[in-house]
Every structure is written in C-alpha cells, then in structure tokens.
Amino acid sequence: MDGNRMPGLGGCPVNHGGNTSMDASVTKWWPSALNLDILHQRGARTNPMDADYNHRDAVKGLDFEAVKADVKALMTENQDWWPADWGHYGGLMIRLAWHSAGSYRMQDGRGGAGSGNIRFAPLNSWPDNASLDKARRLLWPVKKKYGNALSWADLIILSGNMAYESMGFETFGFGFGREDIWGPETDVYWGSENEWLAPSENRYDDLDDASTMHNPLAAVHMGLIYVNPEGVNGQPDPARTAAHVRETFARMAMNDEETAALTCGGHTVGKAHGAVAGDNIGAEPEGCPVHAQGFGWANPDQTTSASSSFTSGIEGAWTKNPIQFDMGYFDYLFDYEWELQKSPAGAWQWEPVDMPDSEKPTLAGGEDGHGRAMMTDADMAMKVDPIYNEICQRFRADPAYFKDTFARAWFKLTHRDMGPRVNYIGPDVPAEDLIWQDPIPAGATDYDVAAVKAKIAESGLTSAELIATAWDSARTFRGSDKRGGANGARIRLAPQKDWVANEPDRLAKVLGILEPIASETGASIADTIVLGGNVGLEMAIKAAGFSIDVPFSPGRGDATAEQTDADSFSVLEPFADGFRNWQKEDYAVSAEEMMLDRAQLLGLTAAEMTVLLGGMRVMGTNHGGNTHGVFTDRVGQLTSDFFVNLTDMANTWHPMDDGTYEIRDRATGDVKWTATSADLVFGSNSILRSYAEVYAQDDNKEKFARDFVAAWTKVMDADRFDLVA
Template identity: 80%
Template sequence: MDGNDVKPTGGCPVMHGGNTGNDKPVTKWWPNALNIDILHQHGARTNPMDADYDHREAVKALDYDAVKADVKALMVESQEWWPADWGHYGGLMIRLAWHSAGSYRMQDGRGGAGSGNIRFAPLNSWPDNASLDKARRLLWPAKKKYGNALSWADLIILAGNMAYESMGLKTFGFSFGREDIWAPETDVYWGSETEWLAPSEQRYGDLDNPSTMENPLAAVHMGLIYVNPEGVNGQPDPARTALHVRETFARMAMNDEETAALTCGGHTVGKAHGGVAGDDIGVEPEAAALEQQGFGWANADHQGKAANAFTSGIEGAWTKEPTKWDMGYFDYLFNYDWELTKSPAGANQWAPVNMPDDQKPVDASNPAVHKTPMMTDADMAMKVDPIYNEICQKFMADPDYFADTFARAWFKLTHRDMGPKTNYMGNDVPAEDLIWQDPVPAGNTSYDVAAVKAKIADSGLSASDMIATAWDSARTYRGSDKRGGANGARIRLAPQKDWAGNEPQRLAKVLGILEPIAAETGASVADVIVLAGNVGLEQAIKAGGHDIAVPFTPGRGDATDEMTDAASFDVLEPFADGFRNWVKKDYAVSAEEMLLDRAQLMGLTAAEMTVLLGGMRVMGTNHGDADHGVFTDRKGQLTSDFFVNLTDMAYSWHPVSDGTYEIRDRKSGAIKFTATSADLVFGSNSILRAYAEVYAQDDNAEKFVRDFVAAWTKVMNADRFDLLD
C-alpha cells in the first residue's frame, strides 16, 4: 500500500438518525420530526464576536513566533494543582491535540480539530477524553494573552506540535487559521448507542468484519476516538485488534504506513494513567457540580502527584524516556516478550517479561522509583500483524524515515479538515503541495467573460443541462472538511465523471461542448462550467419575466488526475440529492433527511435550502428529467410556482405504493402533479412551510428570484477560499 492509498469503506453511506428528534424541547415529543436546527446551529445567535469581526485578518496580526515560544515554555511549567509527568506536559498536550483531531472521519468529513469542538459536549465528556479538561485549562494563559486571534482550535493543535518539538521531533509544519465554533455540533452523528462504551456489536453488522461498521462512524465504541486499547470489546487479542485499527484509521483517511507511524510515534512519548481505582473517579465535566467549574473526573486519590492521574485506566509509559523523541518504543516492543496483565485500575494491558529494573522508566512523580512499562492491545497489534510488523521493521532500520513519516502523518491528522492550502496561515506552512490537500492550480482571470458567455449561449445546450452540470460540480463541497466544490473541475475526472448522480452520459455530452469553449477562450473548464450554469440560470430568469444578473468571479483552476487522490474522493459521491430529487437506492433514512444532511454539509441555511430546491424543480433540473416535484406549467422558467402550488388548498395529497405521492385536484380528482417526500416535506414541516409560504406570496415573486440567485452564487463560490483575502 503506497502513501496515498486509502481504501473505501462499506455499509450505508448516509447519516442515521442525526437529522431527526435529538431530544430537543419540541422534537422530543415527535421523535420523527425533521430537526431543522442543524442548519442554524452556528449562526449569530451563538457567536459572541462582533458582526464585523474577520478572523483571518485577526490571525494575520498574530506574532507567530511569540505564540509558539510561550506555548513551548508552558510545557515545562508544572502546576501544583495538576503536576506534569516528569515535569513535562508534552504527553498530555499531544493527547489533547490527538483527541481533538482524531474525531475526524472521512465519510462525511465531520469531527476533527478545525472548529475547537472538543470544548463542548459530547466530546468534552467522552470517556476517552478523561482529564483533557485539565490540559485545556493549562493552556488558558496563552489563550487569554493572545485573545481572539488565537483560536482554541489552533492553540490545541499548536500545543501538540510544540510538545513534540520540545521533546526532539522536527515537525513537518503547522498552520494557523482555524476558527472556533461557540456551541456543540448537533449535526454530527456519533452513533445510536445510549450508553458510553456500549458493546461494539451495536455499530457493526459483523464484528469479525470491521468494514461492516455503520457509516459514517469510525470509532469502535460510543465515547472513544478510535479503538478500544484493551482489545475488541475489551477482550485482548492483538491480531483481531489490528483489523479494527486498520478499518478505523482508514475511515480517518490514513493508510497502513500512516497508521503504524501515528500509533508508534504517538506512544513514543508520554504515558497512560490508571494508577488509581477507576471507581473512585468522579463524573465527566457535563455532569459535574457547579463548584467544579467545568472540571470533571474528580480524583480524590490524586494527592498532587502526576503518577496518580487517571485517564484511560491503563497505567504506564511506553518507553524508558517518555519525554524524549527516540526509538525507545520499538526497543521495548520488539526486544521483549510481553504478557497480559492488569493495571491498578483493573484494565487489560501488556507487561514485559523479565525486564531489569534499570531498563524501566522512572515513576512520573518520584525519580527514585522504577515503574514497569506497558503496551496496549493496539501496540501489540503493531508487532503481531504481519503488515504492521513489516512497516515497523522499516522504521527501526531508518529512524530518520520513521521521524519524517510520523511528522507527515501527524500533520495530516491535525490539518486534514482545514481544506486546501489557501486556508493555511503562519510562518510554518510547508511549501510542499500534498495530494490529500486536493491542490488546484491558480486559474486565469484575464479572459473576456462576456465573450465566453456568448459562446456558451450559442452552444445549443439547454438551460437545464447547463444548470444541472454546474450544480453537480459544486454540490460536492462540504464545509465539514472544506473538500469538494466546483474549483478544479474534478467533475470531469475519475471518479466523479462516472458517478450515477452526475448522469455520466449527459455529463459527457455537456463537457464535450464546454471544454472546447474553455480551450478557445483561455478560461478554465471549472470557470466555464460555473459560467454555463449562470447563463442557463439567467435564461430561466428572463423566461420567468425578470431581469436579474447572476454574479460571477473568474479565477477557478483545473485540477489534473495527478493532483487528484481518486480513492479519497469516493466518499464525496452523492447517494442522494434532494435538490435534483434523486436517491440512488432505498436507504434506512428518508429522502428529506438526506436532503438536510447535504444542505448542512454545503453550509446552507433552511431558507437557502428551501429557495434552491423550489427553483431547481421548476427549471426542470431533476435527475433523469423526472417529473416529481415539478409543480408548474411553465417548466424551464425560474418562478415561485413550486411554492404557490405546494400551498394551494385546491389540491390534495395522496401516497402511492412506490413511496411517491400524487397531487390531485380536489374537485375533479384529476392528478395534477407527482412528488417525493423531499417535495412534500416543505408543506408538512411547520418550519419549512413557513419559508415556503413566504415564497408563495403574491408580493414575493421577485424576492424569490433574488434569493435564489444569492443562494446559487453561495454554492458556486463555496470553495473559493482565494476570495477571502
């Protein structure tokens, strides 16, 4: 497996249950109600910053070197209230950064370190994050000093980087620029379990086949970042654990070599904590009393000693010198036999056989005492699994290669959800372009846009074909990890050109006309695709009786196959698109839930979702030119007819056996229209109906067009990070 080989995952590709109910004050009474709140969770109501605050501008003013120096100095400033292991907080800060970034999963791009979400429930109270509340409080002086420009999201990852550097690793780089959220991410589905660390069977079709884990999940239990360190369901078996490690890390976008590097490099420093009984540990932060002030996991036996801290329940260091980047992890793992034992807290772990005391690490609080090191079941998997073992042998033969491989994998882990390099800020941004950053070359901005529009208009393409192609190109964007979108025109490359949702035959026909126009005019294909969508939209607007221009900004580039990690784009394939009234096949979740999921990933508000869907219907852009939801006698014109007819009480609505609906004239009983649930939800859901009624009003016909154009432009420019500066 090469450095860019990430295998696809199996199972249902869409979110289960994340868009309904969620025990909100209203929806808890109606658990099947569509939860529209996820489209508005990070709006002005939660954000305390001034309306004109520009985080990118604030970050530019940071003294990057001063911030790094302060954070690095903090590593060895041990506090009496939470003493550092061996006088160094490096291991704790690495764990904080790792667990912040490690919640990322490739399937939907959610989780990860990009928003500082570990500050909020449920992540701040996951069992796997025990005592990381202390790590964040230790960082507070730096956050307080540098203020708004230093986000928690940046600071947490920077702390991990500075920890590694202070212990001797040359890191690959670091970027500032992450912007904090101010409320929990209610859009993220972490699983259906109702208890922490519930048996893994609840999220697998077959526990012996890790690929059957429910998508889009990556961790093996509710409340864990990745795998159970004691073994599958807490039962030690390194060979079996290796299979789950491989699947989990693949779902985090890591191949085998990156997985081995992260596991070995992550455990080259620091220690696990389980030296006291777990039964004596208090509740998590979200359940703690007021006087705890956001702290959780109270430890009566701590006694101001680092060695008495409690996190996973596993106890011990992995190396002889846990505050130094070296090859000690491999020395221990491969030069000793290991036997199964228990930590003082009762957790399963592995201990070396016949290790002399002078080869053991000293106690984290008392250097006069030597303590037995340990390995987790995941560590033993590196030795037992033949693929991981071979990789580790390669690392041991070339320590510099190991350090470089780890540094790159760590950089990928902590930056994967930042999107393209145009979002990176600071003086440690690597110059090298990495394929997982989805690089796109700069596009031409000096061509004659009007001339290109004229050629497109004379091309013979229908407005619906132009609009649908532009939409399909742009709809892949997901704000969760800032991947996808129209920039790069990857819709013409594998795998996107062959996706069923993109109607490959129709797409090939359209591209066969647009690509020569790009070549003739000097415009990028990406620009021409979007511009063609705008031309088709303006034609539909004019046909509907309005004269409103659609904004366009040139400068998109065209990616190549060499710039595209095709396997990692498989997860961006749409398995449903409510905006084009299409579902690939029957899924456990409804069409309207999948519509809501896509709208949230695209960064749309409920109003934007509403206006876009209604407009796409009447312009005739349904997948396969289907008639469902085309509530108009003026197909091809951008009108508010979808909403006018949806809310017209002259009609009644009737389910059909195939899951569709008929809209009939009440008097005659004649079938007027047909629909899917993704259409009728805009009349049945009280919130969406309120938006639909706005656009159905006689005085809002022009507002509908203006709002559609604004929302369309937002979608087309969603990935234009080059326009932010």
C-alpha cells in the same frame, strides 16, 4: 389555586426547563418530525464576536514566534493543581491535540480539530478524553494573552506540535487559521448508543469483519476516538485488534504506513494513567456539579504527584524515557516478550517479561523507584500483524525514515480538515503541495467573461443541462472538511465523471461542448462550467420576466488526475440529492433527512435550502428528467410556482404504493403532479412551510428569483477560499 403558584414547583414562578430542556423540544413530542437544528446551529446568535470581525485578518496579526515560545515554555512550567509527568506536560498536550484531531472521519468529513469542538459536549466528556479538560485549563493563560486572534482550535493543535518539538522532534509544519465554533455540533452523528463504551456489536453488522462498521462512524465504541486499547470489546487479542485499527484509521484516510507511524510516534512519548482505582472518579465535565466549574473526573486520590493521576485506567509508559522523542518504542516492542497483566486500576495491558528495573521508566512524579513499562492491545497489533510488523521493522532500521513518515502523518492528522493549503496561515506552512490537500492550480482571471457566456448561450445546450452540470460540480463541497466543490473541475475526472448521480451521458455531452469553449477563450474548465450554470439560470430568469444578473468570480483552476487522489474522492459521491429529487436506492434514512445533511454540508440555511429546491424543480433540473415535484406548467422559467401550487388548498395529496405521492385536483380528482417526500416536506413541516408561504405570496415573485440567485452563488463559490480575506 394561587394564580402565582404551580403544583410541585414550590411556588417558583420560573418555568423550569421550559426554554432550555431538550425534553421540551418538538422532537420529544413528535419523534418523527424533521429537526432543522442542523441548519441553524451556527447562527449569528451563538457567535459572541462583532459582526465585522474577520478571523483570518486577525490571525495574520499574531506574533507567531511569541505564541510558539509561550506554548513551548508552558510545557515545563509545572502546576501543582495538575502535576506534570516527569515535570513535562508534553504527553498530555499531544494527547489533547491527537484526540481533538482524531474525531475526524472521511465519510462525511465531520469531526476533527478544525473548529475547537472538543471544548463542547459530547466530546469534552467522552471517556476517551478523560482529563483533557486539564490540558485546556493549562493552556488558558496563553489563550487569554493572545485573545481572539489565537483560536482554541489552533492553540490545541499548536500545543501538540510544541510538545513534540520541546521533546526533540522536528515537526513537518503548522498552519494557523482554524476558527472556533461556539456550541456543540448538532450535525455530527456519533452513534445510536445511549451509554458510553457500549458493546461494539451495536455499530457493526459483523464484529469479526471490521469493514462492516456502520457509516459514517469510525470509532469502535461510543465515547472513544479509535479502538479500545484493551482489545475488541475489552478482550485482548492483538491480531483481532489489528483489523479494527486498520479499518478505523482507513476511515480517517490513513494507509497502513501512516497508521503504524502514528501509533508508534504517538506512543514514543508520554504515558497512560491508571495507578489508582477508578471506582471513585467523579463525573465528566458535562455531568459534574456547578461548583466544579466544568472540571471533570475529580480524583479523590490525586496528590501533587503525577504518579497518582487517573485517565484511561491503563498504567505505564511505552519507552524508558517518555519525555524524549527517540526510538525507544521499537526497542521495547521488539526486544521483549510481552504478557497480559492487569493495571492497578484493573485494565488489561501488556507488560514485558523479565525486563530489568534499570530499563523501566522512572516514576512520573519523581519519586525513587521505577514505573511500569506497558503496551496496549493496539501496540501489540504492530508486532503481531505481519503488515504492521514489516513496516515497523523498516522504521526501526531507518530512524530518519520513521521520523519523516511520522512527521508527515502527524501533519495530515492535525490538518486534514482544513481543506486546501490556501486556508493555512503563518510562517511554518509547508511549501509542498500534498495530494490529500486536493491541490488546485490557479486559474486565469483576465479572459473575456462576456465572450465565454456568449459562446455558451449559442452552444445549443439547454438551460436545464447547464444548470444541472454546474450544480453537480459544486454540490460535492463539504464545509465539514472543506473538500469538493466546483473549483478544480474534478467532475470531469475519475471517479466523479462516472458517478450515477452525475448522469455520465449528459455530463459527457455538456463537457464535450464546454471544454472547447474554455480552450478557445482562455477560461478554465471549472469557470466555464459555473458560467454555463449562470447562463442557464439567466435564461430561466429572463423567461420568467425578470432581469437579474448572476454574480460571477473568475479564477477557478483545473486539477489534473495526478493532483487527485481518486480513492479518497469516492467518499464524496452523492447517494441522494434532494435538490435534484434523486436517490440511488431506498435507504433507512428519509429523502428529506438526506437533503438536510447535504444542505448543511453546503453551508445553507433552511431558507436557502427552500429557495434552491423550489427553483431547481421549476427549471426542470431533476435527475434523469423525472417530473416529481415539478409543480408548474412553465418548466424552464424561474418562477415561484413550486410554492404557489404546494400551498394551494385546491389540491389534495395522496401517498402511492411506490413511496411517491400524487397531487390531485380537489374538485375533479384529476392527477396534476407527482411528488416525493422531499417535495411535500416543504408543506408539512411547520418551519419549512413558513418559508414556502413567503415565496408563494403574490408580492414575492421577484424576491424569490433574487433569493435564488444569492443562494445559487453561495453554492458556486463555497470552495472559493481565495475570495476570503
């Protein structure tokens, strides 16, 4: 065979797919292998910005009023290549903002609008997001004009706000400051289905009990944001749909009133598109040919008229005047009886009985005649469900109350994953502290840090007690929606003080000693908890024979119970913590996979995860004092013994019936240590072993301690947004 030719490739010297196809990945050949991509997805290699680029600084230099004016002007600058409904793009832009924000789910804080993720797969190609690629292309001139300082994430949400304002609605406010990502989020589990809109049974234990939807999911189908607009599994039944609406919005941290306000306010403007058959609609952006340039869902029946557009297959508007924010939605919903009909595209929808043409919306393309008035199954749920009906009747009777409730719910929907208000930038940031923003008062910075540390060191608390308490306080941080963390010292409040993961008895003991120290010295309890961890760590470093200072930044505040939405904090409860070698019970997901999830939410790299786990083990901080993975006879010292002994071929490793492992002396067979899979994965996984070998080397003992300190400080400061420029 010709040395330059490969069979079946026509002589092409390129290794087809060898470097880019997921089919060639490690997990294709070894499906059970631990995939560390979740910790590497946002590395510097994917970011095109300069190394010294500071997005927050750049945002502060924006001409905010000019940006808003340009976005608002765009709403009525009709483009022939994608015609506007009634000459106004407002409905399209609101849908873009809504669907960008609507992927957020409270259980793990992932999804949402905070990163511009709707630009990438799979969200950019979800069936529910059909033709939102057009909205982003319409916004491109504004993005191009203002450049780096105006992120796509901000622009997408701003377009929704400006759309509402251009249609007569006063929004609650807006915060700039979202920073774009540069590729798909590999950390988000959207479901196990392999087809769009697969039957809902795939993600419920019991479809008749909406609360049995599998966590952390919040949408009823793969490829949808919320519920199926035609009904559960496409079968109209408003009462049944109401239960699923309630559950899916609750998983976005919305109560019944907020849910009703969002449904009614969202459908007060705009229309659904299904006037033509969907049989010939082209592939989604990720599946279309290269010459389409990412322009998906090609419609061969599309004309220059908005009346010929296709998105969901449902056709019609919810109000008589779909480009004006008014109370028309309630007039339609409650003044008419509704019957099931099929749209021209064949989708189930509800249409009014005996509505005169004069009360129907005009055709979206400006042609003579009237279009369809319609409601989705979710809209009918607002009428059929007694709780939603009562709320909507209050809204109808008091338009000002409805508008205020909707404005606040829209603001929450579009800002929920930005974290505390300190992250918001711009002139339209509301002054009011909202409880879902997890407000924290400013903490003192002028106290004597050395004096606090001295009192902690003399308190009689062990280094393990101090380190574990600080870790438990900080580990709740989620980079996904910027919730949790040590700031606020909410570990001392319900529900966190009672979580099994926090060892309530040990926690109460430590807090009982640290709180008086905080009071005596003027430090916040939050600062004192972190300082306690640092003191314990410095003890362990000194015992190991090194002298390394642990950095500390004062200024954390102490939240009150009144500033804490206890119910919403329940989703932050850890059910496993690989760093402390603990899980509440056995789960279908492995301990090491749960450890990766925790590490990613904390913003750790694989190397940082490795060094932290090894250090926590040898310092004796395991939950409940268990000894799994404590591969050292010098417990309490920050040594690299975990890695030294893990990689020592004088040992053998043996699975036990209870799911743990024994590490035995190869020569004698004596049991030296026990371990969990979260320990042994650092020797079995080739990537993690490469890190473990670095720290097991004789010349890296001090490097290990320095790297541990750096990773520890990163976790302790993960929620210190006030330290970021």
